[in-house]
Amino acid sequence: AQTVTQSQPEMSVQEAETVTLSCTYDTSESDYYLFWYKQPPSRQMILVIRQEAYKQQNATENRFSVNFQKAAKSFSLKISDSQLGDAAMYFCAYRSGGARGANSKLTFGKGITLSVRP
Amino acid sequence: KAGVTQTPRYLIKTRGQQVTLSCSPISGHRSVSWYQQTPGQGLQFLFEYFSETQRNKGNFPGRFSGRQFSNSRSEMNVSTLELGDSALYLCASSTEGAGGTEAFFGQGTRLTVV
Numbered sequence: 001a002q003t004v005t006q007s008q009p010e011m012s013v014q015e016a017e018t019v020t021l022s023c024t025y026d027t028s029e030s031d032y033y034l035f036w037y038k039q040p041p042s043r044q045m046i047l048v049i050r051q052e053a054y055k056q057q058n059a060t061e062n063r064f065s066v067n068f069q070k071a072a073k074s075f076s077l078k079i080s081d082s083q084l085g086d087a088a089m090y091f092c093a094y095r096s097g098g099a100r101g102a103n104s105k106l107t108f109g110k111g112i113t114l115s116v117r118p
Numbered sequence: 119k120a121g122v123t124q125t126p127r128y129l130i131k132t133r134g135q136q137v138t139l140s141c142s143p144i145s146g147h148r149s150v151s152w153y154q155q156t157p158g159q160g161l162q163f164l165f166e167y168f169s170e171t172q173r174n175k176g177n178f179p180g181r182f183s184g185r186q187f188s189n190s191r192s193e194m195n196v197s198t199l200e201l202g203d204s205a206l207y208l209c210a211s212s213t214e215g216a217g218g219t220e221a222f223f224g225q226g227t228r229l230t231v232v
Contacts, residue, residue, distance in 0.1 A: 043208075044224065047220050047221070106153075108153075108161035
């Protein structure tokens with residue numbers, strides 16, 4: 001079974017600074033996808049960024065980028081120029097690739113609460 | 119385009135009762151998944167429905183069940199409620215529910231069992 005570990009329960013960053021959130025995972029599969037989701041106080045999970053395991057290039061979405069280290073099974077999220085609206089809970093998640101529908105579930109880490117200081 | 123809609127938003131039930139939660143996916147999405155979120159266990163996968171068929175199931179007791187209708191709307195039912203069932207229940211919809219396809223989440227139903 002796949003597992004996702006987020007070992008830091010909380011982090012804090014100064015507005016406009018950069019912060020990195022850590023995530024490690026364990027799997028024996030070679031085809032999979034990794035995601036970072038944001039859950040603000042409204043509780044609605046919002047996709048921040050996704051990474052395909054077969055791609056060596058790290059994904060980026062505006063101020064958000066990942067450092068994907070496949071051999072180390074590490075998938076960290078970097079938030080640049082942090083904004084007050086970035087304050088939320090962030091979850092790292094894993095989904096198997098393979099046949100359509102074969103394993104559709106997302107496996108989540110415990111999450112990390114990010115606060116942004118003005 | 120309307121997002122994923124979950125009803126009700128809040129629910130208080132008594133131990134032993136049963137409850138039904140509803141999820142309306144984004145138009146055109148055929149996959150609907152359910153997750154339970156608690157402070158202790160985090161986010162756990164309950165089950166996934168695709169074209170009215172349960173395609174995947176998590177490790178939950180048989181008291182947790184679901185179904186999907188022809189319009190892709192899904193319901194989740196919990197019978198004989200226990201205090202430990204108190205949680206935020208999240209529904210997610212996607213086109214295929216596989217691989218890198220994005221799962222869009224609703225705002226959840228907060229269930230409190232007293």
